[in-house]
Amino acid sequence: MKFQEYLDRLPTKRKLSDVKLKILERLWNDEVDSFPKPWVSSAELLELTGQKYFDRRTRELRDQLGCDLESSYREEFSGHAWRINSDNLAPPQDRDYLTQTQKLKLFESNDYCCSTCGLQIDAGIRGLQADHKIPLSRGGTNDLENWQPMCNNCNVGKRRACEGCEIECATCSWAFPELVGVKTMVSISERTLKRIYHYSDISGESRDKVMENAAEYYLDEKGS
Numbered sequence: 001m002k003f004q005e006y007l008d009r010l011p012t013k014r015k016l017s018d019v020k021l022k023i024l025e026r027l028w029n030d031e032v033d034s035f036p037k038p039w040v041s042s043a044e045l046l047e048l049t050g051q052k053y054f055d056r057r058t059r060e061l062r063d064q065l066g067c068d069l070e071s072s073y074r075e076e077f078s079g080h081a082w083r084i085n086s087d088n089l090a091p092p093q094d095r096d097y098l099t100q101t102q103k104l105k106l107f108e109s110n111d112y113c114c115s116t117c118g119l120q121i122d123a124g125i126r127g128l129q130a131d132h133k134i135p136l137s138r139g140g141t142n143d144l145e146n147w148q149p150m151c152n153n154c155n156v157g158k159r160r161a162c163e164g165c166e167i168e169c170a171t172c173s174w175a176f177p178e179l180v181g182v183k184t185m186v187s188i189s190e191r192t193l194k195r196i197y198h199y200s201d202i203s204g205e206s207r208d209k210v211m212e213n214a215a216e217y218y219l220d221e222k223g224s
Contacts, residue, residue, distance in 0.1 A: 001087050003028050010065050011092050019049045019057050027069070027084045036070070037084040041077040055159075058082055063136045066090035071163045073197055078190070080160070098130050098147060106130060107149050114151035116158070116177050126152050133175040135162055140169070167206075 003025070007016070016024070026048055029037050045054050055071075062069040066089040074081040098106065103123070112128055113120045121127045131150040134140030150158065158174040165172075173180040188196075200207045 006087055009087075009089060010067075011089070012065060017057070019051055019054065020061055022049055023054065023058055023061065023082075024067070024084075027082060035084070035086045039072075039074055039077070039081040039083045041074070042071075042080045042082065043077065045082065059137075064092050066092045073160070073163075075194060075197070078194070080163075098144075102144065102147075103130050106144075106147055110149045113149065114154055115148040116150055116154040116174065116182060118182075119151050119154075121151055128152075129155050131155050131158065134169045138162070138169055 006028070007024070010016070023045060026040055026045065027037055029040075042055065045058075046052070049057070051057070058069055058071070061067045068085040068088050068090065069082060070085050071080055071082050073079065107123055107128055107130075111120065112122065114128065123129070128149050128151055130147050132140045132142075133146050133148050136142075140146050161174055169175050171180060173182060196207055196210050199205075200210050203210070205213075
């Protein structure tokens, strides 16, 4: 399939924005490439689009237009990357956003605290944000009950954790911390992070389980 044919199939009555078109063109790559297409680093897409929040546009392509896009941490880039898995198009699901009144009510009812880490912080791009508990890509809805306040750091962490995740959302602490438990954000070196990803891949255990096992082993050995 030619790239233009793919564009013509997209369920949109409006012309794609320049940013979204640039993203799709780069991810499509050479016409002769089979699927899935090659990975393209987030760093390259950031430089290409010149938009700090280009990843929001890629998620809109996936959710609103049904593009079969995937994101994952890739060791060859020492960071995250995106690719097109196939030329299939899923049924689009509009990504609605809360009104200012709804967002204010959500934040006030939670005392401007992040539902995950408990940080109390003002709303804003680097502050408190409104997050879908269950992502639209995992069958979540835009109903008010599916929104929660989340600080920027936790929101980014949750977004990365959702990539490629196959566990049931109802059992996820990112989605329902009040029921399942609280995710804790900690700072670790890039080298340690790579080792965690590598061990997770070869062992088949989740990254959370690798971290928990390592912590328990250290505390049992050193704390006894």
